[in-house]
Amino acid sequence: MFxxxxxYRPETLxxxxxxxxTDVDALPYMGGTDVLIKIKQKSNVSQSLIYLGDVKELxxxxxxxxxxSIKSGECFFNLIKNPIIQNNIPILKKVSKCVGSPQIRNxxxxxxxxxxGAVSADSVPALLVLKAKLLxxxxxxxxxxxxxxxxxxxxxxxxxxxxxLIQVDIMSKDYKGYGFDYIKFGQRNVMEIATLGCAAGVKLxxxxxxxxxxxxxxxxxxxxxxxxxxTENEIRGLEIGEEIFKKIKQSILAETSVRESFRASxxxxxxxxxxxxxxxxxxxxxxxxxxxxxx
Amino acid sequence: xxxxxxxxxxxNDIDIAVDVRESLxxxxxxxxxxxxxxxxxxxxxxxxxxxxxxxxxxxxxxxLAVCADxxxxxxxxxxxxxxxxxxxxxxxxxxxxxVQCGFCTPGFIMSALExxxxxxxxxxxKIKELISGHLCRCTGYENIINAIHKAIMEREKYENx
Numbered sequence: 001m002f003x004x005x006x007x008y009r010p011e012t013l014x015x016x017x018x019x020x021x022t023d024v025d026a027l028p029y030m031g032g033t034d035v036l037i038k039i040k041q042k043s044n045v046s047q048s049l050i051y052l053g054d055v056k057e058l059x060x061x062x063x064x065x066x067x068x069s070i071k072s073g074e075c076f077f078n079l080i081k082n083p084i085i086q087n088n089i090p091i092l093k094k095v096s097k098c099v100g101s102p103q104i105r106n107x108x109x110x111x112x113x114x115x116x117g118a119v120s121a122d123s124v125p126a127l128l129v130l131k132a133k134l135l136x137x138x139x140x141x142x143x144x145x146x147x148x149x150x151x152x153x154x155x156x157x158x159x160x161x162x163x164x165l166i167q168v169d170i171m172s173k174d175y176k177g178y179g180f181d182y183i184k185f186g187q188r189n190v191m192e193i194a195t196l197g198c199a200a201g202v203k204l205x206x207x208x209x210x211x212x213x214x215x216x217x218x219x220x221x222x223x224x225x226x227x228x229x230x231t232e233n234e235i236r237g238l239e240i241g242e243e244i245f246k247k248i249k250q251s252i253l254a255e256t257s258v259r260e261s262f263r264a265s266x267x268x269x270x271x272x273x274x275x276x277x278x279x280x281x282x283x284x285x286x287x288x289x290x291x292x293x294x295x
Numbered sequence: 296x297x298x299x300x301x302x303x304x305x306x307n308d309i310d311i312a313v314d315v316r317e318s319l320x321x322x323x324x325x326x327x328x329x330x331x332x333x334x335x336x337x338x339x340x341x342x343x344x345x346x347x348x349x350x351x352x353x354x355x356x357x358x359l360a361v362c363a364d365x366x367x368x369x370x371x372x373x374x375x376x377x378x379x380x381x382x383x384x385x386x387x388x389x390x391x392x393x394v395q396c397g398f399c400t401p402g403f404i405m406s407a408l409e410x411x412x413x414x415x416x417x418x419x420x421k422i423k424e425l426i427s428g429h430l431c432r433c434t435g436y437e438n439i440i441n442a443i444h445k446a447i448m449e450r451e452k453y454e455n456x
Contacts, residue, residue, distance in 0.1 A: 001316040006296060007361050036318075036357045037338050051362050077351070101428025102406065104339060106351040107358070190427035191340055 002039050006048040013057045013164070017139035019050055020162045026050050028164060030058075030073055031107035033100065034116045058111070058166065061085065066172050072111025072165045077102075079110060089170060091180035091199070095126040098184045101191050111165045114147075117155040117224075118193075124151075124225040125199035126182050128217035131174040135166045142166075151224035178203045178213070179287025181280045185272050187263075195264045196220050196272040200280035202288045210239050216248075216281065221256040221273050228255045228277070240285060245278045252277055300364040304329070305373025319355040319363050320344045323370060331371035331401040335430075342429035345402035346370050352409040354428070371401040374408070384408055384446045391442035395433035403429050407443045411450065419444050 008026060010016040019026055026048040029035040035049070052058055058073030063084045070079070076096040079085055085092050099105055099113070099122050113123045114134070124147070132147045136159055147168075150157050159165060182199040186192035197219035205212040214232050219225040231251045235244050258269040297312045304327060313322050320337075323329045323346065332355055335343030339354040346355045347369040374382040381389070384407050394400050403426060410417065410425050417425065422440050431439060 001314065001321065002318065002359070004316050004359075007298075007315045007359060009361065009364070032357050032359065032362075033339055033354075036359070040338065040357075049359075051359065053362060100339070101342070102409075102425055103342060103345055103352050103354045103428040106353050190424075 002036060003042070003046045004039065004049055005046055008048065008050045009054055010050065010052070011054045011056070013055060013137070013166075014139075016050060016052065016055060016164065017137075017162070020164075021139060023048055024161070028052055030109045030112050031075065031104075033104050033108045034112060034118075052164075063088070068170045068172070068175075070110060070168045070170075072114075072167055073109050074111075075107055075109050076100075076105040076113075080105070088172075089130060089175050089180070091126050091130070091182055091201075092123070095122050095182050095199075098122045098182070098194075104191075110168060114150070114168070115157060115159060115165050117151055117153075117157045119154050119222075119224055120194040120197065120220045121225065122184065122194060122197060122219075125197045125217040125219045126180070127168065127170075128225060128227050129180060129199045129201035129215040130170045131215070133169045133171070135169065136160075136163045137166050138163045144169075148227055153223050156224075175201075177288075177291060179284045179289070179291055181283035181287060183276045183280045183283075185276060193263070194220055196269055196276060197225075198273070198276040198280045200277065200284040202281060202284040204240075204285070204288045208289060210237060211235055211244070211285075212237070214281070216252070216277055218256060218273060218277070221258055221269070223257070223259075226255065228252055230255055231277075235281075244281065248277050248281060249274045298361050300361055302363050302365060303367045305369060313360040315359070315361050317360045319346070319348075319358045319360045319368070322360040322363075323355060323368070329370045329372050333398055333401060335398070335402075340430070341399070342402045342406070343399055345405045345429070347405055347409060350409070350412060352406045352428075369405070369408075371404055374404070382408075383449060384411065384443075387442040387446040387449070388439075391438050391445055393435065393438040393442035395431075395435045399429055399431045399433075403431070403439055403443075407446060410443060411446060414450075416447060417444075422447075 008019050028050040030052045058071050060071045061082050062069045076099045079096040113121050127147050134145045178201045180201045184194045185196045199217045201215040203213040216228040234247050260266050323332045333343035335341035337356045339357045344355040376382045
């Protein structure tokens with residue numbers, strides 16, 4: 001049995017907010033594949049849970065004029081199967097397939113993956129290179145937080161207790177014309193927590209010879225998932241060639257601070273950062289070229 | 296604290312009082328006697344407790360029973376073929392000798408059923424990916440993959456029952 005006081009099952013957001021106001025111990029959850037396991041391992045003290053699975057306002061993936069909205073309660077299985085994701089931001093499909101196992105992906109949600117705040121969260125590096133905007137709401141107000149400002153440490157996010165993550169918005173100017181890639185390194189293919197994750201996004205200049213924009217994001221390379229702004233600035237505008245990869249290898253370690261853990265040593269992680277960021281950028285360049293060809 | 300939930304288990308509508316602290320696994324095994332649902336790692340790694348909730352395979356060990364309210368749950372006990380014979384997926388597991396100690400088998404069968412229900416044809420390589428949420432400590436994966444592949448290839452049989 002789980003060490004839980006009570007389980008609320010609201011059906012609307014309004015109901016959820018009023019529960020959050022009255023019960024200060026209540027923790028909202030959706031799939032439970034992180035929350036329930038933490039409770040089982042006794043790292044969460046006895047508390048109440050709010051099951052959000054019946055809240056319809058948290059479901060759906062929409063293509064609006066100028067942006068894509070993914071509601072926080074969409075499970076990874078739905079992300080993989082969704083044509084809007086497949087046609088516009090296939091990197092999110094690739095990332096979703098890296099999460100847990102099929103049974104986990106049937107319940108685990110993108111909102112949970114973000115709010116759990118794990119440094120190894122699979123969806124976060126991809127959302128960083130997509131410059132995702134997170135819509136947070138409480139009973140009276142709402143605010144939009146860019147994903148790079150959402151985390152400030154392992155398991156720590158700027159989301160306040162009485163707030164809920166409602167949706168993830170991705171602007172079309174941030175994905176149209178870009179090629180993306182995500183590489184996850186682990187000891188096995190499934191049911192694996194990333195030893196290191198690297199996402200890259202590249203946009204080529206009009207004649208396809210230079211890099212007009214680049215974004216690189218890493219997970220497990222620092223106490224939170226990071227964008228490597230300094231390295232990006234070094235490469236932006238350069239002609240495609242060996243020089244780019246040399247520069248990445250030279251400067252990227254200055255932006256990371258890896259830790260030693262039972263999963264990997266510092267040396268291995270540093271080696272992975274240098275190598276995977278180059279590979280991800282190379283794949284992203286190739287994808288960007290494919291997009292150019294379609295034009 | 297007890298709560299009464301209403302759900303459909305293996306085709307029967309039931310009202311049952313569950314403790315909010317109980318997992319779906321606890322309720323299915325201890326209250327409903329559906330012991331095909333195995334208690335394995337209890338943290339969503341091994342897949343021995345897999346059941347279908349509204350047609351989707353989930354790990355019942357990390358799913359609260361109260362959340363199954365108004366949902367349709369299927370376990371191996373709810374499977375049957377024509378004239379009360381074995382379901383074609385079960386038969387395929389026997390034909391291909393895909394059962395060794397048998398502990399992981401009910402979970403594998405439920406995932407196989409979800410795979411079959413998609414209506415698509417999968418290669419053995421793809422089946423490997425789709426059953427990646429299950430562990431077989433006897434390591435009898437080859438025969439399990441063969442059995443699921445066979446069930447997919449003989450789908451017409453299954454669709455007629």
